[in-house]
Amino acid sequence: MITLLADGHEKPIAGAVLPHGETVLGWERKPHGWCRGDACVPAFRAAAAETAEGVDLVAFAGLLGRQVVADLDEGVIAVGEPADLPLGRAPEFGPLTALRGTKVALVFWASWCGCRYDLPAWEALHTELGGYGFNVVSVSLDRDPEAAREWLGEVTHPAVVDADGRIAELYNVINVPTVVWVDEEGRIARPQDTMTATDTFRSMNGLSSERAVAALRRWVIDGDAGTTSRELRAPTGDERLARLHARLAAWLFRAGRGAAAERHLARAAALAPHDLAIRRGLMPLNGVDPFGERYFALRDELESAGIAIYRPLPDWQDERV
Template identity: 55%
Template sequence: MRYTVLAGGGSEVLDAEPEPAPPGPADERRLLAPLDAPVLGWERRPHGWCRGDACIPAAAVAGIEHDGRIDVGAFAELQGSLAVADHENGLLAVMPLPDTRPRGGAAPDFALRGPDGALHRLSDYRGRKVALVMWASWCGCRYDLPAWEERHRELSPHGLTVISVALDRAVEDARPWIDEAVPAHPALVDTEGEVAALYDVVNVPTAVWIDERGRVARPQDSQVATDLFQSMNGLSAEASLRALRRWVREGDTGLPAGGAAPGFRAPTAEGQRARAHARIAVELHRRGDAAAAENHYRRAAELAPHDVTVRRGLMGLRGEDPFGDAYFALREELGAAGIPVYRPLPTDASAEAEV
């Protein structure tokens, strides 16, 4: 059977066969691929599996090779990834599982394009502070983009670059809002959910501050640039701007001192599995199979009920209004379960008082 592999910004074809159905969810069935064909971009050689100059020693994969085949899911785990298969439709989604990174750890690098097609890597901006801002056209935070551009223009001479990332499944969904902002900053679109996965973005707006060395200075934080929806989110654009200016000009992240500051939140296996199901759902919608896509949406919601970027982000594809009843029902559900919709970080009260 042929599987289309959805990984990173592209896709490939994998010849493989699922094992007989065991008890449990269908997506947890093992997928076995022959050793004499490429698997997830790697090829079997006498001394191991290789891709370019990188090789995984034969001894490391001995336990997942059986009768001339390799366990694809276990092979993905060796590379720090997670694989979810749709055996009926021949789809395999592969998502990264980054290591837990404490505060001050290296920010995961990525490469994304903007509507103009230009490719930007986070690592291109080493030597400057970066405010990485995640938003979406299905969120009221789309109105904040011109204000983020204003912050970029004000603080760019002081060493800051704002990089905005739209968590939209199509460039055309984000384009009108990017065009309206007329950004001088890199305005990118994460159509495959790559940055959302690397940075465990469970709702927007979310901002991550990254220092000149490419290390996380302030992890995932709910931040706004306007107060248009303050009655709903309780967030202050003025406080966000003060904190950003203080960090850029003085190096003060505003996080509590004494080891109490939160660390970078790495994704969980359940969360990444949910994102893999969401990616398969999007691909099935693109193919016109709404019924099959719905199965994956529901599985994603079961695995990560707290992930608003998945649940609200797919409402449009499901024929629901992400600004209407479906969204407010989701907010009510999360509130009843004690799950926060927004996740602002604590700040150093003494630092705030000095401003």
């Protein structure tokens, strides 16, 4: 038996070749091809993934433009999101769908980041600007949901925990705090930016919360997003692959298979050394203090390589704003 990690779910499957007659990643075999809703993969293309024994899961995912990392020795396969998601629209998840018709600030944070102390300020903005048709949705990148929940006790805004890293993958989030603005039609109004709601750690990150919050208010009240960039920054193939290795590493750590998990974590770090959402985010599952020496060694490593911890620098930090 193999565990399939895909589309935010864990599912047991008999093997990497699925029997004929089963749905595959939500797609169903019909006479003219494989279909999911109105979308179809024609039969002549799907034939490349079909065998006498069944449907090759890895090959079928490839037809859909989805990367796969399989560790059959450990009995787990992870399937990533499609590579051709529209960059100008906000990928749907959980509470975001229900908030269509309002402006939304997606606030990515984690308990292993000082930005956890900004949550009350984001809650205050959610309340203050709610009358203008605005909502905050906070997304914790904690791999352990319990670590996030202790910081969410007082919030009323929609909050989710991205324990499997799927939302971070959809929005190409490589560190926290990261904020994405989504307009009333579900379009990206401002892509992934480092943004703080307080100056608690300004001495470390150099960011002005006053300017950032002023820019947010202008967008909510006046409709001025202050940028011409209206698409999410797309991940590279290596970044996408790194997130799948991280997903396997998290699953293996939880299963008590530390040696196998560390192999996948090392591969993820090699593919995307700058991705702190992976490298720091998995530290707690590995028994490592995310505020300790290993984290500061990681910071030194990235700074020595010329890789910025907080990037890209939002233009509201410029004197023009």
